[in-house]
Amino acid sequence: MDEYLKLLREIIAIRSVSTDASYQTEIHKAVKWYKELLSRAGAEVEIISGYDNPFVIAKFLVDKSLSTCLVYGHYDVQPANIDEGWTSEPFSLRIDDQRVYARGVVDNKGQALIHIYSVIRAFRENKLSKNVVFLLEGNEETGSPALPRFIKDKSKLLKADLALISDGEIVGSTPVIEAGFRGGFNSTLQVKTADLDLHSGIYGGTAPNAAHELITILTKLIDAKTYKVNIPGFYEDVDTITDDQLKNNKSIPFNSKDYKDISGIKVILNEEYDVYTQTGLLPSVQITGISSGYNGQGYRNGIPAVASAKINFSTCKITIGAKKLQNSSENLLIRLNQVMLRSIYKSTILMKE
Numbered sequence: 001m002d003e004y005l006k007l008l009r010e011i012i013a014i015r016s017v018s019t020d021a022s023y024q025t026e027i028h029k030a031v032k033w034y035k036e037l038l039s040r041a042g043a044e045v046e047i048i049s050g051y052d053n054p055f056v057i058a059k060f061l062v063d064k065s066l067s068t069c070l071v072y073g074h075y076d077v078q079p080a081n082i083d084e085g086w087t088s089e090p091f092s093l094r095i096d097d098q099r100v101y102a103r104g105v106v107d108n109k110g111q112a113l114i115h116i117y118s119v120i121r122a123f124r125e126n127k128l129s130k131n132v133v134f135l136l137e138g139n140e141e142t143g144s145p146a147l148p149r150f151i152k153d154k155s156k157l158l159k160a161d162l163a164l165i166s167d168g169e170i171v172g173s174t175p176v177i178e179a180g181f182r183g184g185f186n187s188t189l190q191v192k193t194a195d196l197d198l199h200s201g202i203y204g205g206t207a208p209n210a211a212h213e214l215i216t217i218l219t220k221l222i223d224a225k226t227y228k229v230n231i232p233g234f235y236e237d238v239d240t241i242t243d244d245q246l247k248n249n250k251s252i253p254f255n256s257k258d259y260k261d262i263s264g265i266k267v268i269l270n271e272e273y274d275v276y277t278q279t280g281l282l283p284s285v286q287i288t289g290i291s292s293g294y295n296g297q298g299y300r301n302g303i304p305a306v307a308s309a310k311i312n313f314s315t316c317k318i319t320i321g322a323k324k325l326q327n328s329s330e331n332l333l334i335r336l337n338q339v340m341l342r343s344i345y346k347s348t349i350l351m352k353e
C-alpha cells in the first residue's frame with residue numbers, strides 16, 4: 001500500500017492537463033514517468049507519437065501461449081485550481097480518513113495505477129497468469145480524437161483476448177462491470193453582434209448585445225419544466241430503454257442522500273428515471289462555460305460584441321462508432337443552428353466543433 005501511495009503521490013504531482021496546450025511539458029513528464037516505472041518493472045515499453053499526445057504501450061509478456069488482457073487507461077487530467085473550491089492543493093495527494101483526494105485520483109490516474117501496480121507486483125512475484133498490455137493515452141479529456149485511428153493502425157500491437165477499461169467507478173463499495181458508456185463531444189457557440197464593444201450610454205437600447213443574444217439562445221436548449229433537451233430530433237436515435245434495463249438499474253445500490261451530500265445539489269432532476277438510466281442510457285446537453293463582456297474588477301460600461309458558450313453533449317448510442325458519432329454531432333449542430341437562427345437577428349453564429 002505504501003509503495004502504491006508513493007507512486008500515486010508522484011504521478012498526481014505531474015500536472016498532465018490535456019485541455020490546455022501550456023501544460024505540454026507536464027504531459028511529457030507524465031509519459032516519461034510511466035515509461036520509467038513500467039520498463040523498470042520488466043515491461044516492454046513503447047512510446048508512440050504522431051497521434052496528439054503520446055500513447056504509452058507496455059507489454060508484460062509471461063508466455064506467448066497464454067491469453068492476453070489489454071488494459072486501457074489515461075494519464076491526462078482536467079485542469080484544477082484551488083480557488084475552484086478545493087480544500088487542499090489539487091495536484092498534491094491528500095490522505096484523510098482512509099480516503100485520497102487530488103485531481104486525477106478517480107479519473108483516471110488512481111484506478112490505472114491500481115491495475116499497473118497490481119500487475120507489476122504479480123509479475124515481480126511470478127504470479128501473473130496472463131500476458132498484460134497497457135494502453136495509456138493522453139487525450140481522453142479532449143475526447144480521444146486520435147484513438148480510433150491509433151487502434152486501427154496498431155491493431156497488431158493491441159491484439160488481446162480481453163479488454164479492461166480502468167476508467168470506471170465502483171458503486172459504494174460494490175465493484176461493477178460497466179457494459180457501456182455514453183459518448184460525447186464538445187462545441188463552442190459564439191455570437192457576434194458588432195465589430196467592437198460599444199458604450200452603453202451611447203448605444204444601450206439600440207445595439208444588439210451579444211451576451212443577451214447568447215442567453216436567449218441558451219435558455220432554449222433545455223425545457224425549464226421537464227429539463228428535457230429541446231433540440232429537434234435530439235432523442236430520435238436513442239435506443240428504447242427496456243423494462244429489463246430499468247429493472248436492472250433500479251437494483252443497483254443507490255443512496256440519494258450520499259449523492260446529494262457529495263455534490264452539494266439539493267434536487268435530482270429528471271426523477272422519471274433512476275440516476276443510472278439517466279446518466280447511462282439517456283443523452284444530455286450541458287453548458288460548461290460562458291464568457292462575454294468585462295469580468296475584471298469594478299465595472300466597464302461596454303455592450304459586449306461577442307459572447308461564447310462551451311457546450312458538452314453526452315450521447316448514448318452504446319454501439320455508436322466514431323464515424324456515426326461524428327455524423328450525429330454534425331447533425332446535432334445543424335439542428336442546434338436552426339433552433340438558434342430563429343431566435344437571432346443581425347447576429348452571426350459561428351460554430352466550431
Ligand SMILES: [Zn+2]
Pocket residue numbers: 074107108140167
Ligand atoms: Zn477518465
